[in-house]
Amino acid sequence: MAVLPIITAPDPRLKVKCEPVAAVEKTIARLMDDMLETMYLAPGIGLAAPQVGVTKRVLVVDVSSKDGPREPIRMANPETVWRSDALTVYEEGCLSLPEQYAEVERPEKIRFRYLDEKGVLQEREAEGLLATCIQHEMDHLDGIIFVDHISALKRRMILRKLAKLKKHQALAAD
Ligand code: GNR
Ligand code: NI
Numbered sequence: 001m002a003v004l005p006i007i008t009a010p011d012p013r014l015k016v017k018c019e020p021v022a023a024v025e026k027t028i029a030r031l032m033d034d035m036l037e038t039m040y041l042a043p044g045i046g047l048a049a050p051q052v053g054v055t056k057r058v059l060v061v062d063v064s065s066k067d068g069p070r071e072p073i074r075m076a077n078p079e080t081v082w083r084s085d086a087l088t089v090y091e092e093g094c095l096s097l098p099e100q101y102a103e104v105e106r107p108e109k110i111r112f113r114y115l116d117e118k119g120v121l122q123e124r125e126a127e128g129l130l131a132t133c134i135q136h137e138m139d140h141l142d143g144i145i146f147v148d149h150i151s152a153l154k155r156r157m158i159l160r161k162l163a164k165l166k167k168h169q170a171l172a173a174d
Pocket of ligand 1: 091
């Protein structure tokens with residue numbers, strides 16, 4: 001397993017529509033494991049392949065509590081097959097927009113399909129934080145980040161704060 005560098009905004013690689021995986025081969029299963037290791041270290045509750053520079057439709061999530069056992073989910077070619085009319089709001093963050101947060105409204109429940117790490121088609125339902133996280137990750141596969149769901153004013157504020165943070169970090173590292 002390996003920890004991969006995470007790309008931060010603004011970066012054109014975060015705006016790409018990712019390609020479906022032809023088959024879940026060993027290289028894809030290994031990518032999923034590397035993404036999980038990267039996500040746990042960060043720490044985060046989800047990670048999409050474009051965040052580590054791979055423009056493929058692959059994502060991982062784990063919203064289990066810190067004390068309990070890990071509950072990783074590895075997905076290739078995920079698709080939403082149903083969304084609830086009911087919406088919910090979460091304060092979202094993103095490893096590609098470090099230290100930035102905003103409330104985002106999304107469907108409260110979803111039904112989704114994906115190929116697991118063995119290439120087996122799975123269909124599941126999710127709600128609450130898991131549903132929000134999966135939708136956030138699926139967005140990444142279409143080049144969408146959470147600030148694309150908020151007002152232009154809030155988006156500009158967050159991107160400006162992030163640019164400032166990155167500048168200070170670059171100076172401190174010098
Ligand atoms: O770690 C993460 N936390 C989070 C919190 C609320 C909604 C979505 C997320 S996903 C984020 C990790 C990440 O950037 N995944 O792409
Ligand atoms: Ni993210």
